[in-house]
Amino acid sequence: HDGSDLHGLRVVISAGGTREPLDPVRFLGNRSSGRQGVALAAKAAARGAQVHLVAANVDSSVLAAVPGNVQITSVETTAELQDAMLEASAASHVVVMAAAVADFRPARTRTEKTKKHADGSVESLELVQNPDILAGLVAGRREGQIIVGFAAETGDADGSVLDHGRAKARRKGADLLAVNAVGADVGFGDVPNEVHLLDASGSDLGAGGGSKDDVAHVVWDAVVRLLNSRSG
Ligand code: C5P
Numbered sequence: 678h679d680g681s682d683l684h685g686l687r688v689v690i691s692a693g694g695t696r697e698p699l700d701p702v703r704f705l706g707n708r709s710s711g712r713q714g715v716a717l718a719a720k721a722a723a724r725g726a727q728v729h730l731v732a733a734n735v736d737s738s739v740l741a742a743v744p745g746n747v748q749i750t751s752v753e754t755t756a757e758l759q760d761a762m763l764e765a766s767a768a769s770h771v772v773v774m775a776a777a778v779a780d781f782r783p784a785r786t787r788t789e790k791t792k793k794h795a796d797g798s799v800e801s802l803e804l805v806q807n808p809d810i811l812a813g814l815v816a817g818r819r820e821g822q823i824i825v826g827f828a829a830e831t832g833d834a835d836g837s838v839l840d841h842g843r844a845k846a847r848r849k850g851a852d853l854l855a856v857n858a859v860g861a862d863v864g865f866g867d868v869p870n871e872v873h874l875l876d877a878s879g880s881d882l883g884a885g886g887g888s889k890d891d892v893a894h895v896v897w898d899a900v901v902r903l904l905n906s907r908s909g
Contacts, residue, residue: 678894682901684725689765690717690773691810693733695755697782699802700791709777711735713827713870713889717773718747720893729769731761733776755779755807766814766822771900773825774811774851782807815850821907823900826851827872829859843879850877853899855892874899 692714696704711732718730719742728747732740735751743749750765752758755778766772781804794800811826818824828845832838842856855872871886872895885895 678720678724678898680723681725683721683897686726686770687729687768688721688726688771688773689729689731689762689769690714690721691731691733691758691762691776692718693735694777695733695758695779695807696753697755697779697807698753698786699783700787700789702790705779705781705783706734707777707779709733711739711776713892714773714775715739715742716889716893717775717896718743720890720897722747724897726771729765731758731765731776733758755782755810759808759810759813762810762814763817766817767819769822771823771825772814773827773896774814775827777829778810779807781805811849811851823852823903825853825855825896825900828854828856830856831859839873839881842873842875843881846875846877846879852877852903853882853896855896857886857892872896 693711694707694709696706698704715735718728722728722744730743730747731750731752733752750761752761758776758778784803784805814824826849828842830838830841832841838858839856842854846854854875856875857870857872870889870892871884872892873884874882876882882899886892
């Protein structure tokens with residue numbers, strides 16, 4: 678890859694997974710490691726972009742792979758991630774939402790650790806829906822800005838992963854949606870990853886991948902093609 682084909686571009690990338698506190702010691706979260714977002718940040722920097730990484734609960738061992746010239750903002754909750762992305766996107770040519778965002782959060786966060794009841798009774802947990810950060814970014818998209826989403830879909834070899842992805846691409850309206858299959862051995866953690874890139878109408882722009890670094894290059898290649906098609 679050309680070491681400078683993203684030169685002059687400011688990009689912001691979210692990585693990791695948001696956590697929603699139940700009380701001072703417990704949270705609702707997910708298994709996203711942040712590796713795909715970190716790979717996207719590292720490869721964008723290697724290709725000349727000015728990179729801002731918004732990291733939601735990414736382990737320091739994973740963040741160690743981030744080059745020193747990448748700006749890092751650490752967040753915990755979906756609300757914090759939303760604030761950071763809205764602010765950073767205002768100054769960015771490309772916005773990538775690679776973070777796994779909690780769809781729901783507890784309706785109330787306790788200020789004290791939740792205790793068991795002596796009589797053995799349990800309380801139910803009331804949840805409220807979180808905002809869709811990607812949808813908000815698409816709604817506020819600046820002229821010429823490219824917004825990329827990720828969609829982890831489950832399904833089998835009958836094409837249902839792509840069917841779900843196409844429907845989501847149309848619904849979300851991002852310029853690019855990177856759809857990958859998650860299952861027992863693909864998707865999360867330090868494992869191979871493969872993506873199909875769909876445009877906002879759900880058309881398949883091609884597949885690629887292997888390692889998370891390979892997936893990162895596939896995404897940046899598609900961004901470069903999109904920018905070139907718009908300028909030419
Ligand atoms: O609908 P789904 O969660 O599969 O969409 C995934 C994409 O939407 C990812 O890019 C993710 O970062 C983003 N997302 C978001 N806010 C949410 C849920 C998902 O920005 N509340």
